[in-house]
Amino acid sequence: MSSVGFQVATHSGYFLGGSGLCRLKCKVQCSQLWQSTSLVNNQKEKDRYSWIDQSTSYLHVQSLRNFPTEKLCGEVVVVRLDSALLLGHLGPCTFLLERALLTIKYLYKARAKVIIVTSWDTTLQSNNPEVKSIDSFAEYLSSLLQVEVIPVDGGPGLISFKKEEWVQNSIILFENLLNFRGEVANCNDFSQKLASGATIFVNDSFSLSHKILASTVGITRFCYASLAGFHFDEELTRLIKITDTTRHPYIAIVGGGNFLRKAPALRMLISLCDGLFFVGKLSFQIMKGLGMPVPSQFIERNAIREALQIIQIARDRNVPIYYPTDLWCLNNDNCGTLGVINSTGQLDGWTPADIGPSTLEKISSIVPLYMKILWIGSTKYDLAEEFSVGATQLGQILEKASFDNCEVILVGSAACNALRRKTGSSTQCIEFKNATVVWEFLKGRILPGIAALDKRYPYRIPWSTVFCDSTLPLVVDIGSGNGLFLFEMAKRYECSNFLGLEMNEKLIIRCLQGMALYEKRNLYFVSTNATSTFHSIVSSYPGRLSLVTIQGKSV
16 A cells, blocks of 8 residues: 555644545544444454453554565664574574574565664673674674674664665664663663664564563654564464463463462463463462461462462362372482472471472373463472473473374473473474563563554455445544544545544444445444554555544544
8 A cells, every 4th residue: 555645634623635635624523334234243243352352452463574565675674683592592492593583684685774673691691702792793693694784882873873884784783782771761762762763663572572671662652663573473473372262171280489479370371271280389379278288388378368269260160270299309308319208298308399200190191181281380399400300201291292283382491491301302382481471461461562563453454345446545534433524524525435443432333333324335434543553454455545634632
């Protein structure tokens, strides 16, 4: 769709049009109308679904994959890269590396002028020669991309960069973002400097979605398009799969500690899953709630009520809750000696290390009963990795399940590493190294890095069906209210198509019912929040966008 030369009217009651459209000054009240009762019913169903799931509607983001390639040519594009995928301290992940580089290669091939912004921890990566300086990191990127990457020292932005140098080179690397306090503070001035000279922002650092940073959130205020890169888009799709209950029965194996902090996420899981198996320190809290004897040092006193709530929800839904039957424990008197102790037995003199063989047998016996499995959190307790003996065996059980047509999702380094220690290669499982993003998502919290991106309207509009001639110039009215204004305009100017965007669902339903009386097919209305979905909707229109009006409230 061509959008060159379209105009925007932002004052309430003022309409400024192009050819064939005159200036009008009036009080505007809009009525949204539809074509037929069949479309009314169809839209009702869409609205019903979208409003039930409105808490996750922000996940429908505009991606680079769906952005018109021709609009990238010659544009300055800032890419927020996840350096962890390139530097390898998360373990062997060739596939993720290739996907991370794909975004940059795609933009480069589309003849966009690419700016890479990222961060790397020189302390954690002290043995990695690639991160000793920005020059060495740029050289490393050049070797991966097979394109020269120019490092820019000093503050971010294109102020200090010589534009003539960009004629010969299309990729620029800014200084390590960890060197600037404005990054973590999401400083407005710093965000503006990051975006200086750029028109498009592409976020490809999904692991930072739970943080509010200048390079993932603040920068979007200064770019006309904010998109998800290929890696980001794929990870987001996988994240949504966690709450998808299409494949069932669905069981979650949940470990780690800090029951109180994770309680909202556990309530989410117990409402989604058909079974929960608690391991790690979380299991003690559940066992205590079920009335079993548990040493007081293993109990979070301030989380007893939350544990009882989760148990009650499970009973109400008739969802089974499992817990370890035995544990590998370290003898406190004979340091280094491991023994298997019944989980409900006497633990005095022993420190729990990991789930025991009987527990693993129990897991192995129930896994075939489920079509989808989520493992999130460690099976071990507070002891060192050398005393973790159950995680690897659990990884083997789940790997076998993944080859038996079971969808397996692994979250956190403990789960992912347990599988890789055995196989040494990629698996069929879905993996999330960064568990924090998933925990925040399961708690129902908005992930800032995702929310900051442009939104994608989740439905495809059949333009050739709703309009008699979808090649006519398009007039869009944002906040069209009851639609009377557009209805009148559509009657007067048959040489244009008119689209109303309104987020009030009740107005939409009422007007759709009246649309059946309207004979012309140059008017259409959509229930959506145009603030976030406008670009996604109009970019698919075959014709030219000629005018955008924004209705405001009269004072």
